[in-house]
Amino acid sequence: MLAVALQEARDGLAEGGIPIGAALFGPDGELLGRGRNRRVQDGDPSAHGETSAFRAAGRLRGYGRTTMVTTLSPCWFCSGLVRQFGIGHVVIGEARTFHGGHEWLATHGVRVTLLDDPECAALMREFIAARPELWYEDIGR
């Protein structure tokens, strides 16, 4: 499942965007929606990886048995999304380059799987080094 999110991140980088990707899967592993950060591409500061994947999945009832897979630890905005809609499981590529709200989610009953994937970490580390102003814009700093 991480491969889908990672491909989204790579596609975003190729477009000149911020390389964070995500995908929402259903109870049987079926892909419900996938997306990537589109701040640069669409001029949309609300289009984070997770919000894009959630949006792409359309209107659903009951997220308890869904899994959100993201290349990077979810920021507070995306952590809030997971908590509000009761997404049952979050799979995170890495939390080395950015430490978001995943521990907060775990304390609120969300199952959290942190993969510590070296490809995800390298992608963000290189991006942050190359485009720090864009990265800090994206997380509101």
Place this chain on the structure above:
Amino acid sequence: MLAVALQEARDGLAEGGIPIGAALFGPDGELLGRGRNRRVQDGDPSAHGETSAFRAAGRLRGYGRTTMVTTLSPCWFCSGLVRQFGIGHVVIGEARTFHGGHEWLATHGVRVTLLDDPECAALMREFIAARPELWYEDIGR
């Protein structure tokens, strides 16, 4: 400022949507973006009032001196938005019909003004009574 958000909420109701509106204002009270819940109108579950207003404001640097005005207490998703981007002040029409994350925001340094406006509360109370399934879909219950 609440009048702008309330007009968005009323316009949403007239379109058959969920009547929650919001607007983002700059340091001198200038309107940066306004929007409303568009779950029904756009089939977009990520389009809450606050996220729509934030999106409409486009890419900005530094939200510390901005004010998000919303007709209803922000859900966790929208509270996460406020916290991540460091929006300095949140003005809330009412928190009677839904109690979101505004106290959490206050503990994290966000200035929170709760107006307890009867028009905002009546709008939501009537909507929830008329369309409970739509309302509970919107907050992931």
